[in-house]
Amino acid sequence: MLKCKDLVALSSDLLDGELTLKQRIAVRMHLAMCVHCRRFIRQLRVSQRVIRQLPDQQAPELETLLRAMQAQQQRASEPDQSDSSK
């Protein structure tokens, strides 16, 4: 029988669909009987969604980056002059 501690060890694999069939059945049976583990998994999924929705940290200097990209793009579209100068 799966213990609560084993279930926690398998919890991330459960979220990612990485469990084997045998593990999946054992997890399902355990969850059917254990209210604490049901709560744990439910709240683990909540914390997964919290991370997904956590606002992004400010991207560093977007405008500077875009200017550098534009300059690179202009260089790329100009004919290569390094040979003709020889």
Next chain:
Amino acid sequence: MPNEQDLIQRLLKGEQAAYRELVQQYQGAMRAVAIAIVGTASADEVVQDSWLAVVRNLKGFAGRASLKTWLLTITANTAKSRLRKQRREVLLDDITGPHGTIDDARFAADGHWAQAPSLWHTDSPEALLNEQALRDCLEHTLATLSELQRSVLMLRERQALELPDICNLLDISHSNVRVLLHRARLSVFATLEHFEETGEC
């Protein structure tokens, strides 16, 4: 993807709005890859170099991979060439966040909960994230995870990459990705649980 094709065409025409869109959409994922490989200190530089490489090579993008995969591969390659073999062997670090994790101390000798998870006041991520103090607390937890743990978590949860893609980009084994992800998730869980119990970070 039709939208992707459209975006690429606009990029090839040199449309600045398209570049802005591209950067805003993929910067976060590229940063997570860069941090995982070179660390936070050099990550922004790697991302910038990667974007310039993207601009240089856009014409050669054949569309065999998705745009996202292509961008992240360029980022990983840029980061790796900077690293020059001094690969940090910290893969299976056991760094946990400031509020610990769900470890052996939570279980009785028979493997059942000794201290069961407490019930949170809501299951709604939106409601939880309403509190600025909790958002700050989560940022703090993420910042204290190892760079690799944090990156794997970000790539999986926020960028929705599949585990094999994360393995390929970061050159780590499937089982290591699973371990890193598990530890990071438990640290985040412990922070939320702690905040729900005490109302503070």
